[in-house]
Amino acid sequence: MTSRAAHRGRRRSGDRWRSRLWLLAALPVLLVALADPLQRLFDLPPTLGTAVVGVTEAGVAAAAAVLAGLRARRESAASRPGRRARGWWLLAAATGSWAAGQVVWVVYETVLRVEVPSPSFADLGFLGFGLLAPLAVLALSRGAVRTTSRVRSLLDGVIVAGALFLLSWTLVLGPVVHHEAPSALALVTFAAYPVSDIITLTAAIAVLSRTRADTALVGIGAGVGLMAVSDSMFVYLSTAGEFSTGGLLDVLWTAAFSTLAASTLLVSRERRTGHEPGGPVRGAAHLWGRGSVHGSAAVRALPYVPFAIATAVVVLEATRHPMPGTTLAVLVVLMTLVFVRQALVVLDNVQLTHELQERSLALAQMAYSDPLTGVANRAAFTAALEDALEAGAPLVTAFCDLDSFKAVNDACGHSTGDALLVAVATRLREVVRSHDVVARLGGDEFAILVRDDDDAAGSDAAAAALRSRLATALSVPFSLDPQLASAAADPRGLQVLEAVSVSLGVVSTAELGGSPTAEELLHEADQRMYSTKRARQTVR
Template sequence: MHSPSGVELAGLASLMVAVPAVALLGNSGRRHTGAARNAHLLLAAGGATATAAALAGLISALFLAHDPMPHHRQTLGQAVAVAMAIGTFMLLVGTLMLPGAAESRRAALRHLLDGLILAAAMWFVGWILVTEPTRLLRGLTPMGCGSLLLGAGVAAVAIGLTAVLAMHAHRPRNVTVRVAAGVSLVAVTATALPAGICQGSPVLVCLGAALLPVGLFVVARAVESADRPVTVSGDIIQRNTGYAFVPMAAMVIAGTYHLLAGGEFGGFGFIGASVEGFALVGRQYLALGDVKSYTLQLRQREAHFRELAHTDPLTGLANRRGLVRALREPAVRHRPRTLVGLDLDGFKNVNDMRGHDVGDAVLAEVGERLRANLREGDVAARLGGDEFAVLMWATPEEAMTAGKRLLAVLCEPYETEDGSVFLSASVGVAGSPAPGDTGELMRDADLALRYAKQRGKNRVERYQKHYDELLRRHSVLENELRHAIERRQLRLVFQPVVALPSVRPVGAEALLRWHHPDLGAVRPDEFIPVAEESGLIGMLGSWVLDQACAQLARWLATGHDVWVSVNLSPKELHAADYAGQVAAVLEKYGVPPQRLVLEVTEHAVATDMDELIRRLVELRSTGVRIALDDFGAGYSSLGQLRNLPVDILKIDHALVAEPESRTGTAAPLVDVVVRLGHRLGLEVLAEGIGTSAQREIVEEAGCRLGQGSLFGWGVPAEHLEAQLRTVRTPGSRPAPQPRNRPAAAPSAPARSQIVMLGPGMRQVRAVLPTDPAFSGDQDVRSVDAPREMGQS
């Protein structure tokens, strides 16, 4: 053994520096988990293998420095080259395993083949440059040895892989590219160090020994941030593949030059061209597999999204589009199609009172119940909101039976986290008039459903042809009603209200009439619901209030002691600042507020009682009086009158028309209502009086005001004014301001009685006090009538 030179010692010292770099890689691997941990440990193992091979090779080379046998150095160089190539290959695999280098093993294989394509091209072009006749290095061209060729091949692969990762790694790419660049330096070391040993060149040995720790430190510093999040930047199929043509072009140009210069292709050139060809074929095979895989995924996703487009996400049923698709399918021979439309009654209250989460849970449960009651081939769909439909292969008669079964199922309680929810449903059934006529079928089912709701809900209705006429009539009325005011087709008539028993007119109820030039006289019970559904009721109500107050102002100006009542829709009552609108109209015409009576139907009591009371209190604060219309035909009880801020109680005509129990005796319910109304400080008005017998009944009950056909129908204002002039006397006194409601008498023991209001009417609970002041012998008519009602 000879004394080592300074160059050899410097190389040995440089290799010793690589040991801390390997330790850093190992420590980094221990700090990570999962795939990153495996990648870092493989990088550490590859660095350790390359470092150990380099140290062993350099120390062995010191012993063979003066060995006269060249083949000993070649054998040592080849052994070091193989060992360092193994370490470099482990580094390359660890690089491909880093997070962000490739999204899958298949992608990593693609990157490796792409790097091999570049490597084969570099190998081929390099072989052309260093062999005859080119000999680019001239006298510095190294002699051929296995260690040089193997190292050069590994270095080419590492450089090619670095270029591929720089183009295709996920963002951020700097970590992956830095690791690949460090591995490339190690690969250059795997070329220079064995070649130096084989060639006997201390400079190459020292260069390799210096580059090895540099490359390992680059890798170690880069992997410290290799666990940072990365983002996928597109699909591999969409990436640029121009790099595959550049190497081929370089090989073709280099090979052509080599042949034109008189060179020949040997084994090394054939190896380079063969590797390039096989790499390209393998890469193409993977690309075709990727195309097939992505095509299959695309079809699956397309089918999935197509199904989503036809499916309701909440219930899992078909949506409207899915139902239309089912309707367009060819009909089964001899099996007619029938569509059953379903709508939940009062579902909006569930969302408002319980919240949308509970509402969604109810809708999901509806979907489950429909799905559980489907027959084979039936299609259930949620059309939107709380509206559902079921397409059945059945006759309309069979569908009616199924609709009744579904109605019973949907009316069962819905159990939620906030308690039970009780709902009813409306069902409409329609048969298909013609195959494929989807629009007609859905429209017919919707019409039947609307008719079921109009007839009281919680029922099943089958489509009938005259529903089309009703729909067209509804549409025409809505369109024409929008222009009825500006075309002067509306007018007011006034039905007199008389004092009993004198039959003196003391007031009038303003009634709206519509006469269309083509449609003729349209009944209020036909166009008022249309106005409420279309949102025109506010416009009509404002016009009626303005016209009634204008006429009342004219009557008062001419000395007539009367008041006028105007019917108020529940939608108007709940409009924003309606009380302010009423006050503005009264101020506009200078009408005393107590001369205006606003009539609220008893059906409004079925709504939120607290909200109703608040709205009525706002109206009474303007000075107007409130009348509860149609009492006895709706939902309220006599006990609720204590809380309602009303001034007048209008007895429904159904109570007035009730057959008297015996001749000359007031009907029991009229008597009860009048007595308790007076007890609560309310004026009572009996409407619908059409016969003298009915008049006697209400008079005997003590009712002081009456209205009905017996006293006159609704007439134009000038006709009623003529009637007022005929009964006006010079001694008539103007009505004083309304007095306060008398305090309720001390409560007395009471007995409750449930009475029926007649055929088709609801029950009313009457509280019958046993106070002697309310005995049947008392003459209630002797009580003074309030002056604000217009009596003299």
């Protein structure tokens, strides 16, 4: 089996595993969703429905705690456990704390059949999740989160936290503070829920919007974020006296812990099949088996969703009640921070565009210039010649080939040979204009392209004039060139340098007549150059 076929087989196996895993995770959610309707349909005791919901939630949370603990043990056994092991231990402690709180709640509601006091050990367990879950997310995200500038990351965090606070204060935290609680401790306990939810949701949004394709981390961020939203909804409904067991909130709580448990299993499976978290092109959408988190505009805009929602809620509330001055001040500050954040993005994009332009110019220079001599290369010369012929401009083409160049390399070394090529290129550039093309075609072969709008530029006289200038410039012994002074100091080097000559082949478009092609012009120049070389060799 080829490696590509093996990869497709592993991918199909992974897709089947993910599908089965999410179907399994959906079962407790379905059970909780159907508990209340079935209890009403079959006229079962209400405590039975409450027990089914409570035990299911506690069981799923406990399962997530056990799986996270097993993941932590495997990470701890690794050669470099680092922060990920601590993150898994924190997640195990967070979900275990919530499970313990839920067990206490179930005992009060179904065994003792009394209302859960506030505060109670159940609150201690629930709030333990709100304290430990953000720490777990931050520890697990170490090294798996895309980093931008620290200033932009800080602004994102402040915007998200500020928007969530404004939203919570308007809908949840404010009513809780003004709510008549049995005691100050009960008030503090009740207010601690939305505060911890703000912290948890801020951490979850930061991870979801910046994760580098860690499947487990995306799932954990989604699960933790769902828990935070559900808790705030619970406080809001409880304050309004509308909360009832077996409703939407219980479904959301179960879904949150099912997501956490499934994400832990999913990362274990991916480790065994060779897909490492933080690997290439995987992310939030990959958690569901398709796409990439980085390509999604919705994911990139995630930090601004709380701000948009908070603004809409505050404006809507302002139509019903006068807007407090502090609320307006917080909203203005958040708008200012969003503006500053976008201004930084614009500045970064301008800088990035400038860097890309510089790199493009550098790449173009590398692609169309000879790295040794700095003149154009064969590709650039061919392109310039074809453009000139297409424009119908009169032109002259010259080929230059060094005679006895190999003897220089053999006697003086390749560094002297390179210096000789640079010296030839320098002389060629000195006899033409800045907009004419001098190119090194390869080895010791050079070419020149002279183009002008004047019809005389492509005439026989223009070709003769260029041939004369080239012959004069290249007739000076290269042993006198400053770049070759060290080689010329040696008698053997002086001898081979003085023996170097240049064979020329010069042709104009007028000489060929009609409209010659690039191939015809180059062929004629090449033939004339080799005729000159053969004539010189015959004389010698």
